[in-house]
Amino acid sequence: MFIDFYEMLEISPNANSETIERIFRHFAMRYHPDNQVTGNESRFSDILEAHNTLKDPVKRAQYDIQYKAHLNHRAELTDEASNTKGFDRDSVIQAKVLSLLYVKRRQDVNHPGIGDEELERMSGCPQEHLEFHLWYLKAKGWIARTENGTFAITVEGVDRVNSEHHRDAATTRLLGHAG
Structure with a gap:
């Protein structure tokens, strides 16, 4: 199943590496398991995976190919759903x-x-x-x-x-x- 890392990090697919790092740090502090109030190990793991994929230019390029295919699939679903x-x-x-x-x-x-x-x-x-x-x-x-x-x-x-x-x-x- 495809996971939308951009949506997970609440960033644009056009976000630069500085934005990705800043947003990652924000979410990492919030969801880190050591955070007694808002810690969430599963969510932290997902955020870490998104960050590691999007910060690496090669992994991000490969991910973006899947992301575009996912967007096309969502557009097809939307078109079919609106066709009575x-x-x-x-x-x-x-x-x-x-x-x-x-x-x-x-x-x-x-x-x-x-x-x-x-x-x-x-x-x-x-x-x-x-x-x-x-x-x-x-x-x-x-x-x-x-x-x-x-x-x-x-x-x-x-x-x-x-x-x-x-x-x-x-x-x-x-x-x-x-x-």
Whole structure:
């Protein structure tokens, strides 16, 4: 996991070596384990690691490459979080997985499971993205792993599909009568 040393030391990535030393001394005095009031060995260790990395020009240059990659990753997360189409697409994929598992259970109640690869193919969602949806659906209790490792819809999942179907049908009827 990436640790932002600039944020830890509360300095700019453009800070010069004098600023790094001054801020380090300030935090070192505050968090040193010998300080009876504010000492914190773990925090002091983190501050020391940040200082040792940023004071060395070669280590800092290597760290700055990781830092820029981290900033790019944060920007991508921010962009994706502000794009509501992704959330809508997620709901569609989750509903599709539930529907597939619902139909499979209805067709063969004794062998209701669908494997990971088949779910990937049938849902049109790549495995690395499908993992999130399977995690969510499992955590909600709507799907579960069978004894042979496949996924199957649970009773709660069937109830969820039925409630969504009834809600959609009611909306369709209301819209049909409005016209």
